[in-house]
Amino acid sequence: ELKVEQNPLFLSMQEGKNYTIYCNYSTTSDRLYWYRQDPGKSLESLFVLLSNGAVKQEGRLMASLDTKARLSTLHITAAVHDLSATYFCAVEVYGNKLVFGAGTILRVKS
Amino acid sequence: GAGVSQSPRYKVTKRGQDVALRCDPISGHVSLYWYRQALGQGPEFLTYFNYEAQQDKSGLPNDRFSAERPEGSISTLTIQRTEQRDSAMYRCASSLQPGLNTDTQYFGPGTRLTVL
Numbered sequence: 001e002l003k004v005e006q007n008p009l010f011l012s013m014q015e016g017k018n019y020t021i022y023c024n025y026s027t028t029s030d031r032l033y034w035y036r037q038d039p040g041k042s043l044e045s046l047f048v049l050l051s052n053g054a055v056k057q058e059g060r061l062m063a064s065l066d067t068k069a070r071l072s073t074l075h076i077t078a079a080v081h082d083l084s085a086t087y088f089c090a091v092e093v094y095g096n097k098l099v100f101g102a103g104t105i106l107r108v109k110s
Numbered sequence: 111g112a113g114v115s116q117s118p119r120y121k122v123t124k125r126g127q128d129v130a131l132r133c134d135p136i137s138g139h140v141s142l143y144w145y146r147q148a149l150g151q152g153p154e155f156l157t158y159f160n161y162e163a164q165q166d167k168s169g170l171p172n173d174r175f176s177a178e179r180p181e182g183s184i185s186t187l188t189i190q191r192t193e194q195r196d197s198a199m200y201r202c203a204s205s206l207q208p209g210l211n212t213d214t215q216y217f218g219p220g221t222r223l224t225v226l
Contacts, residue, residue, distance in 0.1 A: 042219045043153070045214045048214050090153075095166045096143075097143065101152055
């Protein structure tokens, strides 16, 4: 059974600081997603990472994928309050279904 | 109406009643997925369709749960004889074309089901 583990599960950051969220998964997959969820809202797609070594950046967020290590990272640069949300990684398995991690709650403090 | 829509947004029902949750995917999207999300957790896969064909129902918890997508567009998730443990947020997602490198699952707002 595929397991997807995120850490940390909760992250409190100061504005302007950098940090990384980690996503480990237990079986082979070549497609990994990062989603953002605001309280009471739906999930918003941030990145789709398709291959080993893939790196994508959008604003202050950068995601990377190492399929050999079965590891993805979401790096936050110079955090701002607007980035406060829950971030999920999800691994695609056979049949296109996604297996999600438990989520990382990010709080950026002024 | 560009996004995935779901109805009702909230449903409160009594234990033992049947409920039907509706999902209207993004127009033209081939694939439709149902997930269930407990509070403080990530979504958990239930089932999915390509067009009207149910491709995988391995995530449905038991035979009280069923889903259909008869015309390859709108889908209904039905829970019979609801139990309190069925209380959760039920989310639908759709994607344009499985197998496309750029394919992404877009999620709807969800239906919050509460079973009393």
